[in-house]
Amino acid sequence: MKTLPSTDVLIIGSGWTGLLMAKELSGRTPLSITILERGRPRMAEYITGMDELEFFVRMHMMQDPSTDAIALRYNANERSRPVRQFGAFLPGTGVGGTGEHWGAVYPRLMPDCFEMYSKTVERYGKQKLPEDHSIQDWGITYDELEPYYARSEREVGISGKAGNLNGKKIEGGNVFEGWRSSEYPMPPTMVPYFPTLFGATAKSLGYHPFINATAIPSEEYTSPDGVTRPPCAFCGFCERTPCMIGAKAQPSSVYLPVVQKRKTVSLRTGVTVRRIIHEKGHEKGPNGGRARGVTYFDESGEEIFQPADLVILATYTLGNNHLLFLSGIGTPYDPSSGNGTLGKNLTHQLQFGVNVFMEKPLNRFMGAGGTGIRMADFDADVFDHSNVGFIRGGVIGATMTGVQPVSGFGELPRSLKVPRWGSAWKKASMEWYDRVANIGFGGEHIPYVGNYFDLDPTYKNPAGDPLLRMTINWRENERKLVEFMNSKMVEIGRAMGAKEVNPFPGYGNYDVTRYQSTHLQGGTIMAATPDRGVVNLHQQHWDISNLFVIGASTFPNSGAANPTPTILALTYRTADTLVDKYLKKPGMLA
């Protein structure tokens, strides 16, 4: 195998976390940095993304299942099937990764989300926890992470309005959010018609609606790194597509312009990492392994060894888990004994919508990711759960991200009994096309003993390596929580003056075909002790001190909030630790 000259730092993945780590380390150290990206370079221009078929339907920006599929099953007693086409979640590929086609919603986690176990037990007692849960506190708190959230909001460029500035509640912001040390760097975005109606109705019902915080610039924005982005044009081609004018914050428009100017950083595309090469017993102590570098397939398919002193695993949740399993790093989790840590606490943020059919047209083609109104009155433990049969909650809202006709045609009121094709269907679909919108929900998914990652024994990728397997299904807590929220959302829809409101059918079995959210978390979770997690509180691997794993794979549980702000806050914190502590004295951090 060909061996390349060694690099000081090797980063696997060029999405949000990989590029951020490259930016921080190259700006603050003289180290040589190599980033490996399996996908394409950034597209020359993003304007061709305004093509619903290629980007929304055929999913141009997404991970290619023909080479990178996963397998899935509901429980340990049944066979798996491959996810042959992505649907429930849509991981990205290429420079910028999933962050290039994200929805740009930018909420922080609720403070008690980091201490879900102890806060729930404190308020309701242990008997309130679902029987087969595997909830554990993160080991770090919201207060510790707050400065890093604030830094990420300035660097990424977020529009919004604070609801809790240093403990002072501010009307119009999210009054239930954790304390913030600073206001958002930009005022909130404009609010389209349907979300405006939602907000006014929610307020009249006594709730506390606020304008969603998003990485959509409400005005021209220049980041502390000196990168300028124009205000959003609300073209309506936002989710699943990159921004055609570079307004929506994406790794390629926020961090890449800085990284590209750094002479110490090289970015290699079209290379697929196969293994992290490591040896045991390098340092004293029971773990003490050391990563020596990685092997990867270059574009011609040749396998190459790239040595490195420090390895940072910075791919999406699926890739982080898969590479550790394939490399034989860590002890696979065994749900029957509870031993092992690799793969445990797989969670998938809950998302569903209630269809609201209105009298008047909504002009749904206009909008942008996260543009609209939310309310957190039923988030986390904001409301008393003593008399409901579930724990935790989520956020209800109405946004207009821009609806396109292939995916938007054919949403009909259930009371209308028409066939699924033919003249009556066509006419009804035309009549309702621009008069239906969605009240949406994003909620917490608690971890369970039986939801985890491992390697699939049957299905393989073209290199002959086993696919990553998800064992996951919904349980009583999710079903009851969704039913509760569903009824609240239907009430709001009716109060908005809807002609008809169609509730969500509810959570049956995990559905690979229904888009839920691209917010898979866990598997390489953080913990204060090595028996409870894969990485320590600095996202350093417990077994290998020169390997750091960053991204949502380190979250011990899902929040209702979309994960990117927390992913970035944790990455800023790890970057500080690397520069201030680890690089001065490499080894296991305390």
Add this chain to the structure above:
Amino acid sequence: MRRRQFLVLSAASIGGVVVYSLDRRTSRIFAQEKSTQTLKIPLRFFTEEEALIVAAAAARIFPTDDSGPGAKEAGVVIYIDRQLGGPWGRDRFRYTQGPFDENAPREFGYQGKATPRETYRAGLATLKGFDKLSPEEQDKKLHEIENTHLFALLRQNAIEGMFSDPVHGGNVDMVGWQLVGFPGPRMSNRDDLTKHFGEAFRPKPISLEQAIGRKVRTAEDADQDSKS
């Protein structure tokens, strides 16, 4: 190398103007044979016989009626032919390793082995003569196959061919977009986002090529180029 197949359509049925490809580039042309007013369209995947069946089925799924044009005017069959000729038709981006569990629960999505090309080819072989049936007989036949994978593809592809950007061969003259008031890739709605509350705002549609002022090479066209 298969013999080149053409689909011959009445120019009147698509308003005498059609956006299609002779040289694998999108262009706007007028009826070639003035005397007969027909258009001769080169096919990438279908035989002429298959194309006529698909055109007839798409016209029943998304019919032309008093609410406006349908699959016929939008050129849906041309769209489907190109998709099948391109990467989607051969499952370029689907995981296609076995074993295949065709009886998997619906929640696991399509688990079959057949590519879209194979599904169409095998399915259309059972529909010979469909295009010559009366509309009522055609509807009856479609009801019979309503739960097949072929029908699911036909229905989904008909919607795509109605509403995708014209660069993909369907939605000729943006007739689909005009049916629902979709303006296409409009560069900015900033001045309109918070106006028109409760009123239909319907800017004149533009296509992607009109918006950016040059030709766009689609994935399906690139696939053809790489083969020739």
